[in-house]
Every structure is written in structure tokens, then in C-alpha cells.
Amino acid sequence: MNADTATSMTGKTVLITGATGGIGRAAAVALSSMGARVGITGRDRARAEYAAATIARESGNSAVDVFVADMSSQAEVRRLASEVLAAYPRLDVLLNNVGGFWAHRHATADGLEHTFALNHLAPFLLTSLLLERLKTSAPARVVTVSSGAQSMGSIDFDDLMGDRKYSGQRAYNQSKLANVMFTYELAKRLEGTGVTATVLHPGITSTDFGREDQARGWGPLIGVMRRFMKSPDQGAETSVYLASSLGAEGLTGKYFANRTPKKTHRASYDAAITARLWQVSAELVGLPITLH
Numbered sequence: 001m002n003a004d005t006a007t008s009m010t011g012k013t014v015l016i017t018g019a020t021g022g023i024g025r026a027a028a029v030a031l032s033s034m035g036a037r038v039g040i041t042g043r044d045r046a047r048a049e050y051a052a053a054t055i056a057r058e059s060g061n062s063a064v065d066v067f068v069a070d071m072s073s074q075a076e077v078r079r080l081a082s083e084v085l086a087a088y089p090r091l092d093v094l095l096n097n098v099g100g101f102w103a104h105r106h107a108t109a110d111g112l113e114h115t116f117a118l119n120h121l122a123p124f125l126l127t128s129l130l131l132e133r134l135k136t137s138a139p140a141r142v143v144t145v146s147s148g149a150q151s152m153g154s155i156d157f158d159d160l161m162g163d164r165k166y167s168g169q170r171a172y173n174q175s176k177l178a179n180v181m182f183t184y185e186l187a188k189r190l191e192g193t194g195v196t197a198t199v200l201h202p203g204i205t206s207t208d209f210g211r212e213d214q215a216r217g218w219g220p221l222i223g224v225m226r227r228f229m230k231s232p233d234q235g236a237e238t239s240v241y242l243a244s245s246l247g248a249e250g251l252t253g254k255y256f257a258n259r260t261p262k263k264t265h266r267a268s269y270d271a272a273i274t275a276r277l278w279q280v281s282a283e284l285v286g287l288p289i290t291l292h
């Protein structure tokens with residue numbers, strides 16, 4: 001562990017979505033090892049309880065809490081938020097890690113396209129519902145896991161849900177660009193509150209990513225590529241850095257890869273597009289539209 005990540009997180013509370021495996025679980029072990037109380041989320045109670053037990057064992061910190069919710073459903077995100085608010089009188093870090101890739105179009109319980117709903121609308125809604133708690137806990141941090149795929153994305157306002165045309169890659173790229181735009185707009189809205197918002201690319205990491213609904217040829221390809229990928233611990237490094245390090249204190253409205261600020265898709269710097277995405281997202285999750 002280097003000096004930046006050796007920060008003490010004792011007394012801090014961190015919520016990490018999608019932390020039963022992969023990058024989220026590795027981030028949970030790291031932040032728990034620094035002394036944080038860590039809440040993890042997953043869809044399945046048994047899997048989440050097992051993950052919590054192994055995180056506690058590996059970190060030597062028993063303060064690991066389990067929250068169960070299928071975050072593709074807005075009702076479940078709302079229930080999750082109310083359980084988190086009841087459990088945590090303060091919240092220092094929200095790590096929006098949940099996300100994935102689906103080769104085929106799936107509809108959620110709300111009738112929305114699954115990739116957009118889980119990768120973008122779930123963190124948008126959860127963050128909005130937890131924002132007052134983050135503000136009263138300031139200095140606090142919202143860290144969102146995007147992907148280098150954001151650079152190939154575009155926000156298709158005429159077909160956000162891929163009703164007319166769906167490709168898993170296109171939906172993924174769009175959702176990951178949405179993570180970046182969400183963060184930039186959030187950072188503006190949070191100016192002066194002591195709550196920061198950053199977004200990151202973890203690097204290509206060997207996890208269960210894309211396993212649920214694989215694109216044709218994906219399995220053998222990934223099998224060959226795995227040995228060149230980052231380990232989950234390595235993939236979690238930038239998340240952990242942004243969530244905990246003193247060096248990242250006060251950083252806001254920026255995108256990182258390998259703990260270094262990087263430029264993002266040109267459209268992400270277009271204030272009219274980010275504001276429009278915010279407005280459409282608020283409508284889709286039934287939140288009041290507040291103009292900035």
C-alpha cells in the first residue's frame with residue numbers, strides 16, 4: 001500500500017454498491033482495512049452475507065453491513081436509500097460502483113432498458129436520495145465508476161432506451177458517458193457544500209463483468225485476455241484513492257484513470273447536454289426537476 005492509500009478511514013462510513021464481487025468487493029476490503037465502516041450492496045442476500053463475511057475476515061474489521069436490493073428497480077433503490085438513511089446517521093463516501101454489460105436488450109421492472117437503468121439511473125437516484133445525508137456529513141465524497149468506454153459513447157436523447165436500435169456495446173458506452181456527465185453536473189450543483197463528485201475508469205479488470213448475458217465469442221476472448229487484465233485489487237485502486245486519500249481531498253468534477261485526471265468525451269463538457277441529461281434522468285426516476 002502506498003502513502004496515498006494508507007489514509008486512515010477510522011470513524012468514516014462508506015457505502016459501496018455492487019460489492020459482492022469484482023472491483024466493488026476489492027474496494028470494500030481496502031477501505032475496510034483502513035478502518036471504515038463499509039456497507040455493501042448486492043441482489044442476493046446469501047451472496048452478500050458471504051461477501052461481507054469474507055471482507056470482514058480479509059480486512060480484520062468486522063464493521064461490514066449488508067444491504068440487499070436489485071438496483072435495476074427504482075422501488076428497490078428507494079427502499080435501499082431509506083434503509084441506508086436509517087442505518088447510517090452519517091455517510092462520508094458513496095461509491096457508485098454497480099454496473100454491467102448486457103449483450104441483449106432487457107426491460108426492468110419499470111419498463112426501462114436495463115443497462116441505462118442500472119448503470120446510470122440507479123446511481124443518479126441513489127445519490128439524489130442520499131445527498132442531504134452526505135451534505136450533513138461534509139466533507140464527503142461521491143465517487144462513480146465509469147469506464148474508458150465513455151469516450152466512445154453518445155447520449156441518444158431520441159432513443160435513450162434502445163427501443164429502435166439496441167446493441168450491448170452502444171448501451172454500455174452511453175451509460176458510461178452518462179456517469180461522467182452526471183458527475184460533472186453533480187459537482188457543479190454541489191459547489192460550496194463540502195461534498196465532492198469524481199468519476200473514474202478502473203482499467204480492464206478480471207471480474208465477472210458481462211458474464212450474465214455475454215456477447216457471442218466473449219467467453220473465449222476474455223479467457224485469453226484475463227492474464228493481461230488488472231486484478232480486482234488493482235482495478236479498485238483508483239476508486240479507493242478517490243474515496244479515501246488525502247491527496248484527493250477537495251478534487252471535484254474530474255475523471256481519473258490510474259489515479260490521474262484525464263480528459264473525457266467532448267460532449268461531457270457541453271453544459272447544455274449535461275443539464276439536459278440531468279433533467280431527463282430526473283423525469284425518468286420521478287424526482288423534481290431543479291434547474292441549476
Ligand SMILES: NC(=O)c1ccc[n+]([C@@H]2O[C@H](COP(=O)([O-])OP(=O)(O)OC[C@H]3O[C@@H](n4cnc5c(N)ncnc54)[C@H](OP(=O)(O)O)[C@@H]3O)[C@@H](O)[C@H]2O)c1
Binds near residue numbers: 041146209
Ligand atoms: N471489469 C472491467 O474491466 C471494467 C472496466 C471498466 C469499467 N468497469 C465498471 O466497474 C464496475 C464494477 O464492475 P465489475 O467488473 O466489478 O463487475 P462484476 O464483477 O460483474 O460485479 C458487479 C457487481 O454488481 C452487482 N450487481 C449486478 N447487477 C446488480 C443489480 N441489478 N442490482 C444490484 N447489484 C447488482 C453484483 O452483485 P450480485 O450479482 O451479487 O447482485 C456485483 O457485486 C461497473 O460499473 C463496470 O461498468 C469494469
